[in-house]
Amino acid sequence: MVDKVTSGSFASNLAVPYLRDGLATLLIPIPSVLTELIGRIVVQWGAFELRMDALVQGTSTALQREPDERWQRLPFKKRKTLFRELMREYLSRTHQPQFAGEFDKICGTAASLHWKRNVVAHGFYQMAAPESGNPDDNIQFIAHGTHNGRDVSIAIQEDVLTELWHDIAHLGGALMVSAVKIGAALTHPELVIEDKWLLQDQPQGSFQSLPIPNTH
Incomplete structure (x- = not known):
């Protein structure tokens, strides 16, 4: 029996025993x-x-x-x-x-x-196009939050x-x-x-x- 399934370019390993027919899974394509x-x-x-x-x-x-x-x-x-x-x-x-x-x-x-x-632990993660402009490169992630009343990002x-x-x-x-x-x-x-x-x-x-x- 297959234990994990890899979601292609998302590189997100999912454990098959925890997948359920009738449910949907939100995938966040952040590399492990x-x-x-x-x-x-x-x-x-x-x-x-x-x-x-x-x-x-x-x-x-x-x-x-x-x-x-x-x-x-x-x-x-x-x-x-x-x-x-x-x-x-x-x-x-x-x-x-x-x-x-x-x-x-x-x-x-x-x-x-x-x-x-x-910001890293609690911020809002935004996906952005690769800096290279090449769609085959990895998606970029930016975490947004606030610090002393100002918007900040990492x-x-x-x-x-x-x-x-x-x-x-x-x-x-x-x-x-x-x-x-x-x-x-x-x-x-x-x-x-x-x-x-x-x-x-x-x-x-x-x-x-x-x-x-x-x-x-």
């Missing part, structure tokens, strides 16, 4: 290499927000300054502001003001990446998405490296690897991970 990158962007950003929120909770507890009980439901921009305020206060009280700039930089980078992630291309994915991964890495410096205690182990080890093309499994602390 792009949908994989979109997924990586979404997952990587969620991982960053989770860890930022964990630091908000941890520092607020240490400062005995519990934020509003609904703080986790606040939009990212407001939670980021709360994070920055708490980190500045915590570092001041623990006599580590030299690290405040690192967290300020993380917040600034997060702000510049957040709107891009949102080209859904492999190089653009790959850069955004790595930028967000570096953002999460920077957050964890700074957390290590101030002695943050996390509730689970982390896999954070310095790029210099990845660039050395070491055999799989031999990378050196940063010594992220955990409470287990």
Whole structure:
């Protein structure tokens, strides 16, 4: 029995067991290499927000300054502001003001990446003719959204998405490296690897991970 069916130029693999006689399927002709990158962007950003929120909770507890009980439901921009305020206060009280700039930089980078992630994850995707004008070339996709009241768009291309994915991964890495410096205690182990080890093309499994602390 055939497990998948490929819809010609749409390059969309459909699982036969989930197709139903009498139903119709909407096909979005985005190449799988792009949908994989979109997924990586979404997952990587969620991982960053989770860890930022964990630091908000941890520092607020240490400062005995519990934020509003609904703080986790606040939009990212407001939670980021709360994070920055708490980190500045915590570092001041623990006599580590030299690290405040690192967290300020993380917040600034997060702000510049957040709107891009949102457009990719939640934007309206428009199909456009190939830039070459050749109808045999791949259809182009552009994601449209808004940022600070302005219309914005991002080209859904492999190089653009790959850069955004790595930028967000570096953002999460920077957050964890700074957390290590101030002695943050996390509730689970982390896999954070310095790029210099990845660039050395070491055999799989031999990378050196940063010594992220955990409470287990």
